[in-house]
Amino acid sequence: MQIESIKAGDVLIVKPAEKRIDASVATEFKGKMVDWINEGNTKIILNLANVDFIDSSGLGAIVSSLKALGGNGDLVISGLQETVMGLFRLTRMNKVFQIFSSEQEAIQAL
């Protein structure tokens, strides 16, 4: 799974290059996120602008990433496509994660 990662000050911006985060890539995605967290990144923006499909396994991997922070830092989301936002609303994950329309807004909030 291809994921771009860029540092903006003390914020890590993570941007999956692929259109789907599903059960076939969820474990790999979670592994990469946990590696970045273990390297000391505590302020993370997950930019999902390229992603047009997430299933419950992909969503679970994003939740696992949040839990891996252990309350020390934050994982916020930007660039959610409207259809994927529907999944966040359906599962109430929009109450769990701060969701920003742009990466810039997310950086300012962190």
Next chain:
Amino acid sequence: MPESMPQKEITFLIDSNLDNVSLAGVAVRGICSYLSLTEADAYYLELCVVEAVNNAIKHAYGSEAGHTVEINIIYSKDGITFEISDWGEKMLPQGLPRLNFDAGNPVTIPERGMGLFIIDSVMDKVIYSSEGAKNTLTMRKYFHYKK
């Protein structure tokens, strides 16, 4: 869908490998596009089929490749039905799927077990049945929403 369109049906098979599930999802999305459903509805229907196929692969077949998952799609003027079948372990009877957690307390937020909740929330009718070795999850969505 045009009023005059008769009931139509398509069946396809995939091997029980998670890498194949996106193909089933894209096929569902294509059919939804043909039926002129909204992007949001197409996403939810694709999601339900993907969740059902994932469950068949993970739970019925223990994530082992080399087994068959059958996807049967029937659409009519009133709605669309998806039948996802496997020949693996039967699903144990379950209560109504729920998703209870405290959004402010990360420990309580689920990382798995959301698939059946999603299916139950999106679909109008969900039935799990077994006939001989064949297990089928039938999911029905009416074009005129119940809500």
